[in-house]
Amino acid sequence: MATYSVHLHLLSMLLTLSDSGVRVLGAGLGINYGQIADNLPSPSRVSVMLQSLDVSRLKLYDADPKVLQAFSNSSVEFIVGIGNEYLQDMADPVKAQNWVQQHLQPYLAQTKITCISVGNEVFMSNDTQLWSNLLPAMKMVHNTLVNLGLDKQVIVTTAHPFTIIGNSYPPSSGTFRQDIIEYMHAILDFHSQTKSPFLINAYPFFAYKDNPDQIPLDYVLFQPNEGMTDPNTNLHYDNMLYAQVDAVYSAIKAIGHTDIEVKISETGWPSKGDPTEVGSTLQNAELYHSNLLKRIQQKQGTPAKPSVPVDIYVFALFNENLKPGPTSERNYGLFYPDGTPVFNIRLQGNLPGIIYSSASNIKALSTFTLVISVLAYLIHA
Structure with a gap:
């Protein structure tokens, strides 16, 4: 009986330790779940893995029913996507309603799609x-949600590349590209009216890759560095990502809006790249992500918006072996398709739910597996 009590105490300790550690990773973290690959684990296995790591938010590039079903009755919140190829269709009220009723409504009762x-x-x-098709599609999807009584539950937005910014230095002088100003005016009016966020895909890696002689590596990796001071505001920036976000805020303000929140829908760093892709190394990817996760955990705001924690979705969950383009495109994942981490993200110890036996032999062990193993031990003890 005493032995059994010891075993129960061991289980309790393991659960407590795993829970307390897990929340370090999950706090405020969003991840992009891309699936351009032929070797990924099933959505049901991914669901177990991510819930054991307490990841609370996922962004999809479609509305994959297998994924939405796999995460039913979980606490994970989803952004679902409508591809560019469907934008013209979405401007049609019948087609927009069909999409919402087919791809969204059936899952809302059990899966948190926000x-x-x-x-x-x-x-x-x-x-x-x-x-020209973008805003009409956004409006029609929103109107469809209004008509179905779902607009308080699900918001509508779109994700922009950072290349929409024509000038980003200094951050206080951020402006949109001149060729898209008229579109941005109308899109921002929509965000203001619907109280939806402005999403930006921001990758300091691209800036560094193109100008490694002018941009300090420590500045883009959140490492200790001198940083830069905006001469117009005297605000100090110790990393490029926050400077990029504030440049977007400045661009939005320049055309008349101060009521729209900027969120980072993608950011990341590749662990491998072509010889011409300067900086695409495993070490740099580990530094970028581990330092970024510390900032997320601290709920930091940018220098211009210190009271607004930066809302971030990391790209991406897995390496995707079928993505076209340079080598880096297939190596943005936090995990390999077999569930092992690509690099060691250290936050108050090791990444929760993962045991590191050595730098060359990294084994993934989810909290779920840990608990099952202990239960099996108790049963047979």
């Missing part, structure tokens, strides 16, 4: 017709 991102990085393309 946002629809209509289109992705539309202004990255040179297709002005696509530019």
Whole structure:
């Protein structure tokens, strides 16, 4: 009987330790769940893995029913996406309603879907017709949600590339590109009216890769550095990501809005790249993500918005082996498809739920697996 009590105490300790550690990672962390790969674990396995790590927010690039079903009755909140190829259709009220009723409504009772991102990085393309289709699609999807009584539950937005910013230095002088000003005026009016956030995909890696001789590596990796001071505001910046966010706030303010929150819908650092992709190393990826997660945990705001914690979605959950483009595109994942971490993100010890036996032999062990193992031990003891 005494032995059994010891075993129960051991289980209690393990659960307590895993729970307390797990929340270090999950606090405020969003992750992009891309699936351009042929070797990823099933959504049901991903659900167990992420809930054991207490990851509370996921962003999809579609509305994959297998994923939404796998996370039913969980606490995970979802942003679902509508691809650029559907923007013209979404401007049609019948097609927009069909999409919402087919891809959203059936899952709302059991899965927390809080946002629809209509289109992705539309202004990255040179297709002005696509530019023109974006806002009508956003409006029609929103109107559909209003008509179905879902607009208080699900908001509508879109994710922009950082290239929408024409000038970003200093942050207080941030402005949008001149060729998209008229579109941004109307989109920002929509955000203001619907109280939805402005999403930006911000990657300091790209800036460093293109100018490694001019941009200090420590500045983009959140490492100790001299930083820069905005000459107009005297605000000091110790990292590029926050400077980019404040440049977006300045661009929004320059065309008349101060009531819209900027959120980072993507940021990350590749663990591998082509020889020309300067800085794309495992060590830099580990530093970027571990330092970023510390900032998220501290609920930091930017120098211009110190009381507003920066809301961040990291890109991406897994390495995606079928993504086109340079080598880096297939190496942004926090995890390999088999569930092992790509690098060691240290936050108050090791990443919760993962045991590191050595730098070259990193084994993933979720809290779920840990608990099952202990229960099995208790049963057979």
